[in-house]
Amino acid sequence: MKIGAMLGDVFRSLFRRPATRQYPSERKAAPQRLRGKLHWDAEKCTGCQLCVKDCPAQAIEVVMMDKADKRFAMRYHLDRCTYCAQCVVSCRPGALSMSSDEWELAATSKEPFTVYYGDEADVERLMVGLAEANADGAQEE
Amino acid sequence: MSEILALLFFPGGLFVLAGGMAYEWADRKLVARLQNRVGPRWFQPLADTVKLLAKEEVIPSGVNAFLFLGLPVVALAGALTAAIYVPLAGLNPIYSFPGDLIVTLYLLSLLTLCTGLAGANTANTFSLVGATRTLTQLFSYEAPFLLALLGPALAAGSWQINQINAYAHDHWLLLTQPVGFVVALIGLMGKLELPPFDAPEAETEIVAGALTEYSGRGLALFRLGRNVELMIGLTLVASFYLGGLGNPLEFFAKTLALLLGLSFLQSLMARLRIDQTVGLWWRYGALLVLAQWLALILIGGLAR
């Protein structure tokens, strides 16, 4: 039994820098294995949809743009993603990967949370189609 | 004229309020550093106060509104009034009369009493339990604290604060009355409800204790009152036990040294339950101080 058993620690702390890391002015390097933003390689994708099926958060949509050409575009919802990397494992051709340094993904508006991957023209078509679908939906309501 | 200035600005009034906040900051910063944290920036207490003053004061239903609004004012007024009798910044007190020590001590208790009444005034169960604990604690530390501060008075043969201060200047009472010093310091912690005596406001049990229902101005005034009391308490203990306060430099050095001691004590202990607090004060605090009194009187009598 003693009083003030933590005296040693407490006293030493007087002469020691606080352990608090003052993010964001002070940053630690992200670990190599960190699971950040998902990236998609259009060249490798075979459109098998396994990632879409396995995604626990419905964050991925792979859309067929050209059947003959086997060309796809991808819409990825950052805000739904749980960063579990199951899609990366499920993807047999290795078209998906997770960035280890893009992890500060907060934004003040919703737009940056929907990410489009693929050919520029395809993405445009996808976005136009989406805008029309939204307009229709709004009219129905 | 100069008296009014002294009352309103320096060393009374504004100086006490600003000083109180500065001491609160110093206390929080020190505890934070002892816990290896960064702690608040220097303007945090001021920012808190300004924010609280600007906020809506919610008067809960089922309370006596007059009491609810009046108690914080009385509490702060009591603390500020007590400030005029103590040698703040090492200067002579603004007012002084024989027996002002007793008046000061009772004025200092006003804050605790008001806190307790404020808790009892609201219909919140946490407040009620908090109020009960606040008042229970008041009755447990008050007598030993009083006795501990009367020890120097006895030695100096005066009940007037500036005379005791002058006497203490030549006599380091810390050396002759060590028990009194410890009891006074720990009594101050009880008065300010600092850990380990923070059962009346134990957040993990009763949220914020007696002041749970307080917001806005009322809370700001109570907090200011407590800050002022921290400063006055430190001044009293430093002036009585640490060789008196003769000039501002002495004042700051001695009170800050005391504050460092307080922050060590705060960070080294777990919270005591209210029954343990009461037991500690009556079983040890009061008895030890009384024993020391007895010793002082006997030695004084023999020496004569």
Added chain:
Amino acid sequence: MDTDTVLKTAGDLLAIWTVETSAPEPNRLDVVIEAGYLLPAVRALDEARWGYLAGITGLDLGAEAGQLEVLYHFCSGAAVVTLRVRLPRDSAVVLSICDVLPAASFYERELREMLGVEVVGLPHQDHLFLPDDWPNGVYPLRKDAALE
């Protein structure tokens, strides 16, 4: 004692009430009993100090089968004995085993709320998990419970 012996002991203890047994896995023994014999069966395990109640699972076998099944899992080391009680879906009533095993209280309350099994003799009949304004007669874990 190895797992097989432990399981055999339990099988013997429960033999009189057993309707049917199966061993789906090496460390498990499933014993089907009538709902009316649940209490004596549990008491027999308790009195023999065989293991501890590890949980109660409620299963909805669907509208066609018209049955609910309540599984009382008892564990002793690696061995798991499951008492299986089948109940009619529209009037599922089972006796509380709280008197024998107080630890069952939370499991039975969960069973009552989630599957609508009436547990007779359960000391607390108020909601443990579901909100106070939860509609009567809606049991979320039944297969036909429609939740938005």
Added chain:
Amino acid sequence: MTERVVMADKREKFIIPIGPQHPALKEPGHFEFTVDDEIVTDAAVRLGYVHRGIEKATESRNWIQNLYLLERICGICSHTHAMAYCLGVEKLGGVTVPPRAQAIRSLVAELERIHSHLLWLGVAAHEAGFDTLFMYSWRDRETVMDVLEGLTGNRVNYSANLLGGVKFDINGDQGDTIRRGLDFLEERTRYYLDVVTSDAVFLQRTRGIGLTTIEQAERLGLVGPTARASGVARDLRIDAPYAAYGDIPVKIVLDSAGDLEARFVVRIKELFESYRIIRHILDHLPEGELQTKMPRRIKAGETISRVEAPRGELFYFIKSNGTDTPERIKARTPTMCNMASVAVLAVGHQLADMPMILAGIDPCFSCNDRSVVIRQGEEGGAWTWERLRQYGIDFYRRQS
């Protein structure tokens, strides 16, 4: 005011509500303690504030998606949940997982135990008003969090498991980082053990408080460190080895005192055991594959999967109907077993001891509550969620 005086005179119930939102609770739960002065005379528990309908939700997701859903039952023992589920599904699917994957699973599970126990140490110290111990133990906990982050890529929800294996390997460098972290933690843990068993003021708050005898512990169905602190020798890592624990000698940590101090001591001593297990795994890491192929549809059948979570026995019942979604998944979490004891243990103690007794079982409300809906307002249930929502909408309309 007068009303209350009358109440006190009649010795009617004076009820202190703790929760659903309360500083003592880091997660929502609701306890009502009836007090006579400072002594608790009755206690009632109400849970479900974070009931999210996970058991029901599993029935509409496929086996792979469920892995991540179940991992999120609990933020602290996420890996344990995922591991229990994986082990069960692999058993149902008749798949043998390579030993290296099992070893890595056990290793992450032990790291998680370290993080969970250190977290608990801090929380329990905070409940006792000992914030210094809280700050220091959480500072040191960062070490194991960093290790986990470096190893798995995330501080919580490590997502280490796959059906049929694990996602990542451990290389020599990482092994060294882990060992360094453990060396530091071991020294600190020894220090904390000394603090909680010798600090006079802290002992006043723990010694002899929340006393649970071995008979009571068995009767109330306590599990995990809470039960082991009362002398119940039950640890699934020994009794029913899973993952790689069959090859690892695990020593049980027991204490017979049954009070809060014993719970501190048991949890802290379990930390040493975890350090030893991790070093053992690193030294004896089997070579081989990390994953095997897993069928998307699982054979019809039922299985039971039991895992020793940081808080005690975690029980999974999994039933498959032969499709790619499960028929029923039942998770019985350790807190469910321990929670019922709070109401019983509380009676006769000081109100001030309640947060400590509550913290003593290391409650995890998210674990406990798994199914459905948002809670209505407190205080007589005057405000339903709809009404609150409507109020919010109206409020902002008025503002704009």
